[in-house]
Amino acid sequence: MSCVSHGAGAAGLAGLVLWLFFARHHGLSAPTYSIFAASACAAPTILWSVWIDKVHQRPSTGLSWRTPNNGQSFWSISAVKLIGFWAVWALIALFYCVFRWYWRGSYIFAMDVLGDVLPVLLLQSISYVSWIDRYLIQPKDGAWHLGAYICRLPGWSGAAIAEFARAWAVKAFFLAFTLSILPGSYGVVVARPWDEVLASPFALATWLIAFMFVIDIMFGTIGYVLTLRPLDAHIRSAEPRLAGWVAALLCYPPFVLMGEGRVFDARFATFGEENWIHWLPNSSIVQVIWGSMLVLLTGIYAWSTVAFGPRFSNLTHRGIITHGPHALSKHPAYISKVMFWWLSVTPFWVTSGKLTDVIRNCVAMACISAIYYWRAKTEETHLSSDPIYRDYADWIAQNGLLARLTRWGRGWRKAIPILSRA
DSSP states (O other), rough: SSSHHHHHHHHHHHHHHHHHHHHHHHTOTTTTHHHHHHHHHHHHHHHHIIIOOGGSSGGGGGGGGOOOOOTTOOIIHHHHHHHHHHHHHHHHHHHHHSSSSSSTTTHHHHHHHHHHHHHHHHHOOOOOOOOHHHTSSOOOOHHHHHHHHHHHHTTTOHHHHHHHHHHHHHHHHHHHHHHHHHHHHHHHHSSSSSSHSHHHHHHHHHHHHHHHHHHHHHHHHHHHHHGGGGTTTSSSEEEOOOHHHHHHTTTTTTTTSSTTTBBOTTTTTTOOOGGGGGGTTTTTTHHHHHHHHHHHHHHHHHHHEEEEEEETTTTTOOOOOOGGGTTSSOOOHHHHHHHHHHHHOOTOOSSOOHHHHHHHHHHHHHHHHHHHHHHHHHHHHHHHSHHHHHHHHOOOOOOOHHHHHHHHHHHHHHHHHHHEEE
């Protein structure tokens, strides 16, 4: 049922891991090399998807390779689509220019990368659009409708333009974000010497956590780049409801409500995400167990993203994922992320010793958890229009981890007389 195979994500993960250890060995920790890491992740994912899974032959691509549209005129369709593409890219560039947070801190790297790529993208778009239009069963997509509107041609649809604009808004906002955090996360994993990594259980745990987050960020980055029909990874639909956008954007800068000084700052009078280590005895078994739980949760979080292969994206429907941790829960990434924060920030341990700070931090963390619950529900509402997702949701309700634990608990309750009479 899953639209992505295990192999697509595994191939990308193998390529990424090989590059990371190659980069460590040769000291390739500069920010630019994080783009090489993303490429090392993307290339095997693409090759596996095309050569092994043959995703380009699926009907869901909307492509017909055997019956090309030889009669379609370049100027009647492709040129109009290019105008649509270039117009939306110009609007994105204006958006980046106007909002100044894109020119501060880590976002500067993202702007530099996108600025360097833009001339290549403009040139390649001509050959790509004219080529893909030969095989598209319905070549008049959202880009064409926007181009037709600009050129005052008949037949354009406002609904198609809105869908096209939402899809590119998702790409523009989240690709800039993932690119901005790419170098910092990559540098921690590549540059930290092995003697520091292995110095203590805490040092090893923090490096492994950083390693898992790099995996997540790399797959997230290539997911926003590879929205291509030949990979069957195009955006079927973008979130049409305001509630879905609000729930997602509250979790990302500059709108994020969590973090130091924010509305839901759960780290007041703590040591941040490493608060847990300051409250556990040095080299204790509790410290090892606690760190192992954090590594495990981060591993589940990264695995949830790897399972998407080239299709990871917020606020979009790009096919239904049912394998890996998604076979146990509809939202394994959100569950593991929230649990990670509770165990790493430990809002119930504060340096001030004040009960009011404990209560405030715990309430703030509870609100963050509620936002992710809301976000999960908005995603379910969006995806529920797909009958495959509805079947998947029904299957999870009967066979997911929660359902299995519930049945297991009932079995134990019946097996123990005292519990069965309770």
